[in-house]
Amino acid sequence: MKIMNCPLNGPRNISEFVYGGEVKAMPNILTCTDRExxxxxxxxxxxxxxxxxxxxxxxxxxWFIAERHTATDEIFKTYDPSELFNQRIDFEATSALEAEKPV
Structure with missing residues (x-):
């Protein structure tokens, strides 16, 4: 049985977890292209x-963050997202700004 350490709940069976994708920088939603x-x-x-x-x-x-090796599948570290992110993106305010732009 594979075990993953949840920063909130401690060691748990891997079947309790869902992969959410790689953590990477989000492009600016106001200026990025569809391709980006x-x-x-x-x-x-x-x-x-x-x-x-x-x-x-x-x-x-x-939701939390894990550092994992892609070849060995070894999980080196798990931690709360607040250790990496300290600002919140307000998508509603961003959408309002976009709606106000002249066409």
């Missing part, structure tokens, strides 16, 4: 390395 947005959402590098990923613990509804 598609690259951000759908594509990632497929190389052997340690990557930073989003994971979701289903029973508790908790």
């Amino acid at each position: 947005w598609a690259d951000y959402v759908f594509y990632s590098e497929n190389t052997i390395r340690v990557i930073t990923e989003w994971w979701f613990h289903s029973p508790s509804g908790y």
Whole structure:
């Protein structure tokens, strides 16, 4: 049985988790092209390395970050997203700004 350490709930069976994708910089939603947005959402590098990923613990509804090696599948570290992110993006305010732009 594979175990993953949830920063909120401790060591848990891997079947309780859902992969959420690689953590990567989001392009500016006001200025990016459709291609840039598609690259951000759908594509990632497929190389052997340690990557930073989003994971979701289903029973508790908790999102967190894990550092995992893509070849060995070894998980080196898991931590709360607040260790990496300290600002919140207000998409509603951004959408309002976009709507006010002259065409």
